Amino acid sequence: MKIAVLAGDGIGPEVTREAVRVLEALGLAGLELVEGDVGGMAYKKHGHPLPAATLDLARASDGILFGAVGDPDCDNLERHLRPEQAILGLRKELGLFANLRPARVFAGLEDFSALRPEVAGAIDLLIVRELNGDVYFGEKGIRTLPDGRRQGWDMMSYAEDEVRRIAHVAFRAAQGRNGKLCSVDKANVLETFQLWRDVVTEVAAEYPDVELSHMYVDNAAMQLVRNPGQFDVVVTGNMFGDILSDQASMCVGSIGLLASASLSEGKLGLYEPIHGSAPDIAGKGLANPMATVLSAAMLLRHSLGMEDQAARIEAAVARALADGVRGADLGGSHGTALIGDAIVERL
Ligand code: NAD
Ligand code: IPM
Numbered sequence: 001m002k003i004a005v006l007a008g009d010g011i012g013p014e015v016t017r018e019a020v021r022v023l024e025a026l027g028l029a030g031l032e033l034v035e036g037d038v039g040g041m042a043y044k045k046h047g048h049p050l051p052a053a054t055l056d057l058a059r060a061s062d063g064i065l066f067g068a069v070g071d072p073d074c075d076n077l078e079r080h081l082r083p084e085q086a087i088l089g090l091r092k093e094l095g096l097f098a099n100l101r102p103a104r105v106f107a108g109l110e111d112f113s114a115l116r117p118e119v120a121g122a123i124d125l126l127i128v129r130e131l132n133g134d135v136y137f138g139e140k141g142i143r144t145l146p147d148g149r150r151q152g153w154d155m156m157s158y159a160e161d162e163v164r165r166i167a168h169v170a171f172r173a174a175q176g177r178n179g180k181l182c183s184v185d186k187a188n189v190l191e192t193f194q195l196w197r198d199v200v201t202e203v204a205a206e207y208p209d210v211e212l213s214h215m216y217v218d219n220a221a222m223q224l225v226r227n228p229g230q231f232d233v234v235v236t237g238n239m240f241g242d243i244l245s246d247q248a249s250m251c252v253g254s255i256g257l258l259a260s261a262s263l264s265e266g267k268l269g270l271y272e273p274i275h276g277s278a279p280d281i282a283g284k285g286l287a288n289p290m291a292t293v294l295s296a297a298m299l300l301r302h303s304l305g306m307e308d309q310a311a312r313i314e315a316a317v318a319r320a321l322a323d324g325v326r327g328a329d330l331g332g333s334h335g336t337a338l339i340g341d342a343i344v345e346r347l
């Protein structure tokens with residue numbers, strides 16, 4: 001079992017180190033961890049944020065543990081050389097179209113939510129975000145109009161097969177949870193999302209046991225803070241899913257807690273926290289590694305079929321939180337390594 005470890009930039013290496021320690025503490029036989037360069041650090045070393053060697057390593061692995069990419073030094077590079085292109089390139093090249101972003105409130109953490117505890121306590125939802133299409137991957141540019149004004153443009157589109165395959169993932173996820181699926185779109189304004197709604201509705205015929213609803217994304221943003229307990233599985237496009245999942249993280253308590261899995265049709269998956277490289281706290285030992293540790297648990301579950309080991313890690317994180325282990329993001333004084341220690345001890 002070969003795991004590619006792509007730590008990346010900013011707090012990426014700090015949080016990934018703790019996740020690796022947790023994986024090693026499980027003492028699994030035959031687990032090989034191989035590091036690769038990605039993001040701004042790869043650009044600085046090799047002139048490209050996603051070097052061919054890294055892509056090859058990712059392709060040859062059973063699962064990818066990813067930290068974060070993004071470096072303010074690189075914000076003015078041509079777009080194809082920016083660190084963010086590395087994660088977008090991995091998602092596209094490896095066909096990682098299904099992004100699972102679970103959000104639930106850990107017992108005892110209700111008071112840390114940005115919402116009232118009784119509202120937050122009910123959160124247990126899964127955002128299924130499409131990851132290979134939408135405005136992210138359309139043609140784009142900045143051009144000069146005949147009258148001399150500059151215009152930025154990005155083409156939004158979804159082909160029906162792209163909607164259909166993410167819809168199937170979401171319906172199946174709902175079958176394995178509480179049988180409710182809410183599809184979030186903007187069909188009232190965007191043709192792309194009218195097609196989205198039509199295709200999700202067609203796919204629903206194959207899942208009579210799942211209760212499907214549709215919601216416009218603006219309302220969904222509001223409902224997510226008004227009454228997040230109403231959601232079970234939410235399926236949405238690339239950009240709406242990006243935004244709603246950061247919002248969901250604060251409903252749970254911190255962006256340092258939300259893990260994700262990016263899955264393909266096969267077994268290969270990429271696992272990363274939903275947060276970025278956090279340049280504002282990088283190098284200070286302040287980052288909460290729990291989101292990355294929980295992502296490693298998702299790797300064991302989805303790519304290696306080790307449900308028991310995944311559950312062990314999740315239980316250790318939940319236990320650490322219940323015991324009062326809190327990073328600065330949760331108003332506590334535990335640094336990155338201390339949180340890692342606390343999780344390893346509980347394993
Ligand atoms: P960010 O998620 O990096 O940080 C947002 C805020 O949350 C910051 O105040 C940060 O300190 C805090 N935060 C994030 N993770 C934390 C953690 N584990 N513990 C404690 N606090 C944490 O978002 P940003 O500031 O908008 O972006 C910074 C860079 O990261 C940008 O270059 C962006 O493009 C990139 N980014 C990368 C990914 C990825 O690699 N998948 C995801 C999001 C953003
Ligand atoms: C995420 C990030 C990425 C995205 C960026 C860094 C390309 O925000 O993984 O949530 O927008 O998908």
Ligand code: MN
Pocket residue numbers: 242243246274
């Ligand atoms: Mn994001």
